Amino acid sequence: MSEFKRLTDMVLAxxxxxxxxxxxxxxxxxxxxxxxxxxxxxxxxxxxxxEAVGKNSENIKDELAxxxxxxxxxANETGIDLVEAIEQKxxxxxxxxxxxxxxxxxxxxxxx
Amino acid sequence: MSEFKRLTDMVLAxxxxxxxxxxxxxxxxxxxxxxxxxxxxxxxxxxxxxEAVGKNSENIKDELAxxxxxxxxxANETGIDLVEAIEQKxxxxxxxxxxxxxxxxxxxxxxx
Amino acid sequence: MSEFKRLTDMVLAxxxxxxxxxxxxxxxxxxxxxxxxxxxxxxxxxxxxxEAVGKNSENIKDELAxxxxxxxxxANETGIDLVEAIEQKxxxxxxxxxxxxxxxxxxxxxxx
Amino acid sequence: MSEFKRLTDMVLAxxxxxxxxxxxxxxxxxxxxxxxxxxxxxxxxxxxxxEAVGKNSENIKDELAxxxxxxxxxANETGIDLVEAIEQKxxxxxxxxxxxxxxxxxxxxxxx
Numbered sequence: 294m295s296e297f298k299r300l301t302d303m304v305l306a307x308x309x310x311x312x313x314x315x316x317x318x319x320x321x322x323x324x325x326x327x328x329x330x331x332x333x334x335x336x337x338x339x340x341x342x343x344e345a346v347g348k349n350s351e352n353i354k355d356e357l358a359x360x361x362x363x364x365x366x367x368a369n370e371t372g373i374d375l376v377e378a379i380e381q382k383x384x385x386x387x388x389x390x391x392x393x394x395x396x397x398x399x400x401x402x403x404x405x
Numbered sequence: 406m407s408e409f410k411r412l413t414d415m416v417l418a419x420x421x422x423x424x425x426x427x428x429x430x431x432x433x434x435x436x437x438x439x440x441x442x443x444x445x446x447x448x449x450x451x452x453x454x455x456e457a458v459g460k461n462s463e464n465i466k467d468e469l470a471x472x473x474x475x476x477x478x479x480a481n482e483t484g485i486d487l488v489e490a491i492e493q494k495x496x497x498x499x500x501x502x503x504x505x506x507x508x509x510x511x512x513x514x515x516x517x
Numbered sequence: 518m519s520e521f522k523r524l525t526d527m528v529l530a531x532x533x534x535x536x537x538x539x540x541x542x543x544x545x546x547x548x549x550x551x552x553x554x555x556x557x558x559x560x561x562x563x564x565x566x567x568e569a570v571g572k573n574s575e576n577i578k579d580e581l582a583x584x585x586x587x588x589x590x591x592a593n594e595t596g597i598d599l600v601e602a603i604e605q606k607x608x609x610x611x612x613x614x615x616x617x618x619x620x621x622x623x624x625x626x627x628x629x
Numbered sequence: 630m631s632e633f634k635r636l637t638d639m640v641l642a643x644x645x646x647x648x649x650x651x652x653x654x655x656x657x658x659x660x661x662x663x664x665x666x667x668x669x670x671x672x673x674x675x676x677x678x679x680e681a682v683g684k685n686s687e688n689i690k691d692e693l694a695x696x697x698x699x700x701x702x703x704a705n706e707t708g709i710d711l712v713e714a715i716e717q718k719x720x721x722x723x724x725x726x727x728x729x730x731x732x733x734x735x736x737x738x739x740x741x
Contacts, residue, residue, distance in 0.1 A: 295408055296407055296408045296409055296488060297408055300488070300491055300492070303491075303492070303495050304495060307495055307498060307499065310504050310508075311502060311504060311507040311508055311509070311510075312508055312509045313507075313509075313511075315509075316511050316563045318454040319449070319454040319457065319458055319465075320449040320452075320453065320454040320457065321454075321562060321563050323442075323445050323446045323448070323449050324446060324449075324558060324561070324562050324660070325562060326442045326445060326446070326472065327439070327442040327443055327445075327446045327555065327558070327663060328555050328558065328559055328562060329442075330435075330438045330439040330441075330442040330472075331439055331551065331552050331555035331556075332555075333435050333438060333439075334435045334436060334438070334439045334548060334551070334552065335552055336435070337431070337432040337435050337436075337548070338545060338548050338549060338552060339540045339545050339735040340432075340735075341432065342430040342431040342432040342433075345431065345432065346431055346483055350483075353431075353483065353485075354485050354490045354493075354494075355490070355493075355494050355497065357476060357479060357480060357485060357487070357490060358487070358490040358491045358493070358494035359494060360438065360442075360472065360476055361473060361476050361487065361491055362491060362494060362495065362498075364469060364472055364473050364476070367469060368469060371458055371462075371465065373465075373466050373469060375469070375470070375473065376408060376412070378466045378467070378469060378470040379412055379415075379470045379473055379474060380412070380415070381466075381467075381470070382466075382467050382470035382471060382474060383415050383416060383419055383474065385467065386419060386474075387419065390423060392422050392423060395423045395425075396422075396423050396424055397423070397424045397425075397427075398423075399425075399428050399675040399676075428675045433674060433675050436548070436670060436673070436674050437674060439551060439667065439670070440667050440670065440671055440674060443663065443664050443667035443668075444667075446660060446663070446664065447664050449660070450657060450660050450661060450664060451623040451652045451657050452623075511563040511564075519632055520631050520632045520633055520712060521632055524712070524715055524716070527716070527719050528719060531719055531722060531723065534728050534732075535726060535728060535731045535732055535733070535734075536732055536733045537731075537733075537735075539733075540735050542678040543673070543678040543681065543682055543689075544673040544676075544677065544678040544681065545678075547666075547669050547670045547672070547673050548670060548673075550666045550669060550670070550696065551663070551666040551667055551669075551670045553666075554659075554662045554663040554665075554666040554696075555663055557659050557662060557663075558659045558660060558662070558663045560659070561655070561656040561659050561660075564656075565656065566654040566655040566656040566657075569655065569656065570655055570707055574707075577655075577707065577709075578709050578714045578717075578718075579714070579717075579718050579721065581700060581703060581704060581709060581711070581714060582711070582714040582715045582717070582718035583718060584662065584666075584696065584700055585697060585700050585711065585715055586715060586718060586719065586722075588693060588696055588697050588700070591693060592693060595682055595686075595689065597689075597690050597693060599693070599694070599697065600632060600636070602690045602691070602693060602694040603636055603694045603697055603698060604636070604639070605690075605691075605694070606690075606691050606694035606695060606698060607639050607640065607643055607698065609691065610643060610698075611643065614647060616646050616647060619647045619649075620646075620647055620648055621647070621648045621649075621651075622647075623649075623652050
């Protein structure tokens with residue numbers, strides 16, 4: 294079985310044991326993804342990358358996991374095939390950021 | 406090969422063709438995760454879930470993919486095994502939200 | 518004395534008594550603004566507006582205040598005249614959203 | 630007239646000319662505050678504070694203004710006296726971060 298499918302099944306089992314699907318509309322799941330991303334970012338507030346990773350590695354790992362857990366829930370709720378979506382988005386990014394323009398540059402595609 | 410490994414390899418190839426690892430410190434990757442989560446959330450601003458999903462499904466799919474793409478980059482850069490991190494976090498959430506307390510309730514664990 | 522000046526002076530006095538200006542670079546202040554906005558938003562997770570405001574009014578008030586406190590610190594650190602910036606932005610928004618196009622519509626200006 | 634009152638009146642006039650109060654429930658305003666804070670933060674992605682402020686000062690000023698504009702709208706919609714809320718929050722922060730513990734330290738109060 295695919296890893297995404299296996300992890301999604303684990304997350305859905307966790308959700309359903311608690312009867313939580315009733316709360317999981319896409320808008321609140323999108324809010325939750327944003328909140329979890331902030332909780333990851335909070336580990337870096339007032340710190341360099343090195344200080345943050347050195348001091349908060351366990352919390353960083355947990356918050357990163359929470360982000361992907363909510364991504365799996367969101368994908369399930371909205372019928373998105375996450376693996377396919379990622380493959381297609383990498384392809385789109387390839388077109389938005391052609392190597393000859395993007396090489397070594399942090400300019401956003403909209404400013405090319 | 407695992408799906409996470411295969412997708413990570415695709416994302417790293419995209420990054421390295423552009424010589425972008427030099428920009429990818431964990432703090433800026435955490436910022437990027439937060440920005441992508443906001444871009445997903447923007448699809449729901451002033452809208453119900455139904456309106457948003459009905460109107461913006463293609464952009465929603467792209468932004469969700471971007472979040473996971475940055476999660477793969479962040480995990481790679483900080484040496485986190487993302488599959489293991491997710492499994493461990495589900496286990497922690499099981500302990501934080503025992504079924505008998507959490508069933509049908511949206512109360513946060515810190516308020517039990 | 519202007520209210521913005523008086524509140525800014527209070528916030529700077531708080532900061533300087535703790536010798537915190539050393540941490541207050543614009544990038545970390547921008548991160549802090551984003552984190553505080555998330556803490557406000559967290560009050561609305563899984564809730565309607567009415568449930569959130571009814572249940573969490575004290576925390577909502579505190580988090581809103583924290584956002585503006587960081588806005589004052591950010592403006593001070595970057596030399597922005599916040600009152601002038603707000604007046605100019607309202608003027609720009611007037612041009613971006615002409616009444617005849619924007620009346621009763623939640624369409625973003627980029628989609629006009 | 631107080632500056633906060635005067636700016637709030639300007640923002641409400643802008644809103645009412647467009648008949649937008651119908652969209653401005655507190656939950657969507659909180660989402661909007663978070664989105665605007667992200668737009669400010671985006672100016673700092675992949676950049677030092679100096680690079681960002683040097684390159685994007687006009688956009689930084691606009692996004693900071695948008696944050697405070699939404700804070701004024703949110704306060705108006707929820708009946709919060711923003712000036713009083715800020716004064717009270719500074720007082721609370723004084724108690725949470727006593728000078729003798731907080732001086733020169735970036736430790737969060739919850740870790741004292």
